[in-house]
Amino acid sequence: MNLEFDCHSSFSPQLIREWSELLPKSTCHVPFLDPDYLAIWWETRGGGEWQEECQLVLITARYQGQLVGIAPLFYTPDFRGCPRLMLLGSVEVSDYLDFVVLPEYLADFCEQLLPFVRQLSLPQWEMLDLYNLFETSPTLQALTQTAQRMGGSTQTERAYRCPQILLPGDWEQYLATLDKKQRHEVRRKIRRLEASGFNTRWYRVEDGKHLEEEINAFIQLMEFDEAKKRFLTPPMRQFMKQVIRWAHQKGILHLAFLEIDGIKAAAYLAFDMLNRLWIYNSGINPGFWDFSPGWVLVAYQLQWANEHHREAFDFMRGDEEYKYRFGAVDRFLDRLIITLPNN
Template identity: 50%
Template sequence: MEFTHHTEFPYEMATEWNALLAESATHVPFLRCEYLADWWATRGGGEWPDDSLLAIITAREDGRLIGIAPLFIASHEDKKKLLLLGSIEISDYLDVICRAEEINRFLHGLLRFIREQFVATGQITGLDLYNIIEDSPTLKALEESAKTLDLEMRVRKLQHSPFIPLPGNWETYLERLEKKQRHEIRRKMRRALEGDAQVKLYFTQDEGNLEDDMEDFLELMAQDEAKEDFLSPMMREQMKSVMRCAFAQDCLQLAFLEIGGQKAAAYLSFDFLNRIWVYNSGIDRRYM
């Protein structure tokens, strides 16, 4: 297996990259080539300094792409580390990109390559991999390879990652809820329908409305004080870049609840692989 260190983003690999991702053990929207390219362009909306260094590592065998480790070098916790592109705050799930049946040998070779090319040369002191979901085969493969190569490995829980299995229709979903919660939802829906102001659910579908809808969404987000601090000018551009990218890939779900013609609340999600990946939200405080 031949490993290559890329110090410039390999845009020419986009088709090959995404094709491998589609066959990978972890297939999430945050690992698509165009998403990570946009993330890198702003260093995650300013989360990381401009002097961070790109360190994407690819592995091939007889010309066939086996794996991609989308990494970069930055100071983290006062030490130079290799981290996954997308780390830490704005990409929900990250991982290496590799087919499940090849993950063990890819990661074994990757750790050897990193030790020889990065650790031995003093460029980094360690590898910090954030936002890997707990059922990823990467964790077990890393543990086995680290043991074989006599490397120290520690795993810690970063945060919970909840999900909600959804049935095929709304009424079935309601029936699964507790009686009190179900009654409260129906009561609020009835009040909304019987009120004087028209209530409407609106999805961004027209490219001509995209820029205005993105601005409206960010303004709703910013009504939360914590999110207002988070939304620096650079982070706003990063968020817009994410939405434009998702729209171009036909997986953007930007939904607004309109009351009397005014956008009162919104959700930004990705409609990807028959799942809705909820990303962020905002609400006009006047409607709370």
């Protein structure tokens, strides 16, 4: 079927509305494809990852007037030495990316997208460079086949590990899935903190009245880590704050703190969406290392997620050892590079 394509250089209110309605029905539904999230990403250029010379390229496809697909792209004049088109949200702060397309239109969307992109009035670009696609994404196969039919070349490479835990819905059943040593370690660390004599509590931020205070507290915890402190440039700090506000407004914010004697010892920022927790970032106060506050807070959140019947605990990108010690199993993200003839 012939689709009607168009290219947009801004996030109009109408496009955001239609995009929001399309996303839950698309082949890939993740927090990082929400149009309001991507508008924040674009406003801050990914928290400073990209420069002002980049150009927004939002491509929509309609069938009989109905929006059926979106390729959220941007043009960058110089990434690793050459100009290219990339998925909006690339690369560092948006863990999962893809097109937003109704499944029944995906093949036609990809087949007609590449010829449309090639004839756009854009600065010369050399390749489509698409990061953070699930290895199981049907977009990978559809785009590869289309590019090869057009005489182009394609390259797919493994980009990231994304460990996740599928939850049984019961804390004790979850613990039983761990090996004996790790199960003992989880229980031991929780007991050690709870028997320490300190007043301890963990909580989720729910009341927006103190949201700004909690955002600042979270960023302060992140800054205890020197690598994260360097990461938190002024643009990245702006991006992080806006993302937390966005998640709260959308009703998907899961910002959890562990306090020991009234002092914030650890925090995890996650999104509670689509019946899973998407673990996005964390901060630990090193003054409480003896009590393993980060580890304990992960355990508390896993218990909460089981009790509230979440289906999965998604650690997202990164292969840190502690994730696997909690029983996480890898999923993988791929990077697809497409070079078309005569670009």
